[in-house]
Amino acid sequence: MANFYLVDELPTEPGGLLTVTGAEAKHIATVARTRVGERMLVGDGRGRVVEAVTESVAPAAVAVRVESVRVTDAPAPRIRLAQALAKGDRDELAIQAATELGIDGVVPWQAERSVSRWSGPKLEKGRERWGAIVREATKQSMRAWLPGVADAASTKALIAAAAGERMLVLEPSAQHPITDIRPDGRDLLLVVGPEGGIAPAELDAFRAAGAELVRLGAHVLRTSTAGPAALSVLNAALGRW
Known part of the structure; x- marks a missing residue:
């Protein structure tokens, strides 16, 4: 087939x-x-x-x-990926792999340190481009559920949109590894920063909103691989795999 x-x-x-x-x-x-x-x-x-x-x-x-x-029933709890816009095609590689690995939704994040910026006509064009990538990855992986692609969000808008979700922010300096995460029934929002990392003010805002900062391991991954790697860990923790 x-x-x-x-x-x-x-x-x-x-x-x-x-x-x-x-x-x-x-x-x-x-x-x-x-x-x-x-x-x-x-x-x-x-x-x-x-x-x-x-x-x-x-x-x-x-x-x-x-x-x-x-x-096929929709996965529960759901996992969404807030992927920071990144230079080149690294953000696109991230959402393609995350879709194949089972992400349930994608949010383009206009992070403070994102080199790539969406504004004006680029806002809809970028969202359409990500939608096409997610659609093709869904077909390639033969998934029953097509992940949605949200509108591009600022840090403030991202935090507001995550109300009710458990927000996990990937940060290399975090004290706790993502492998310590245990399901608590809430939907998850996985936040991945750009190549330059998440700005200190953004980390403070995430902490103030109740987000958990977690690290992947001893090495610093590119933005194109960090999200898919973290999603793999969460898939195992949630019993998806």
């Missing part, structure tokens, strides 16, 4: 005919070169995934017959 696609609506019962159109149909027909009789998985990004067999293939529309339907 090598191919997974995302559409907005899916049949709820086996036996129905599903027509895939748009960019997904074009990919099925011209990139994957799927033939009649081949199987694929199609998800709606909200927990429902169907296994289907192709009945007709064309770049404009692909018809598939649904053979089985499965519904």
